[in-house]
Amino acid sequence: MTLPVINTPTYELVVPSTKEKLTYRPFLVKEEKILLMAMEEEKDSQLNRALKQVVHNCTFEKIDVGKLPLFDLEYIFLRIRAKSVGEVAKIQVLCEDDGETYVPIEVDLESIEVEFQEDHSTKIELTDEIGIEMGYPTFEFLNFKADQTEVNQLFDIIGSSIERVYEGETVYEKADFSKKDLKVFLESLTSEQFLRVQKFFETMPRLRHKFEVTNPKTKKKNEITLEGLQAFFE
Structure with a gap:
């Protein structure tokens, strides 16, 4: 007996460096397993390979992941992750005014973009x-x-x-x-x-998100900048 096939939704994004449209899907249990196994290894090389495999699978093998600029790869994975396990990431940020107080925040992953600086040139x-x-x-x-x-x-x-x-x-x-x-x-x-x-x-372009938080101890406002993929999953 053939089991039913569950249809997976697809979405579109615009690749930051090329401005081309790319179709992608959420990661499934098989990709989540790849990520979990890599996290258990606690090695950067394993995590990087897992990241590459997940993006490769979830973009229907339409792009050469190994040749993507890092900021493109991070942006694509962030979009895949948002559609897979939730668009909000809960993280802790350090208040720089006292250097010891952490504040819990929620970040809308769909709002994170790659920032291009005006004075940048290739x-x-x-x-x-x-x-x-x-x-x-x-x-x-x-x-x-x-x-x-x-x-x-x-x-x-x-x-x-x-x-x-x-x-x-x-x-x-x-x-x-x-x-x-x-x-x-x-x-x-x-x-x-x-x-x-x-x-x-x-x-050069990179994932960047800027916002303010108030230190609950000192009541001072702190400007926080999150950069790179890892910053959104601490």
Whole structure:
């Protein structure tokens, strides 16, 4: 005897980086099991793989999750989570005025958007003639080797994000230069030029939600900013 098939509702969202529409569904028991098992492991690598699998499944395998910018991936998962287990997340936020008081709040996940800063640009001018064009770090760079130093991680992220280098009218695409060439290029930058590159990462789009809470002990108002996916599930 064939058991009945339960129809799953579908929804649409707009991918922040491309502005393209994407159909998705809530995660089912099988995806919830993947997440719970990853949480039991308490390892970032397991959670990241679970996140990738859930988004892959719930978007009907229509996107290459590994190549998504991190902020796209986080935004899509947040929307999936909201339709799956509830649109309101209950979290505790720390009041910065005394540094010790936590206040419980409820966050409407449907209201969380990716924030794009006006001074952000993917094109970085290093000199009057030389510059670079950047792409956004993808899911693939969530997992670094445990033995990597923070400096090496930083250079790996920067190197992987450079799409092309230009010098006047000459353009060098990523496929045109080796990792060794890129390393020499980056190490030849001045501190001021390197700061311009770092600014790209500091100002790039991200999940962000700002609001005020009143410290029940001091009665002072605190401005709270939640950034990144993890901030909404503490």
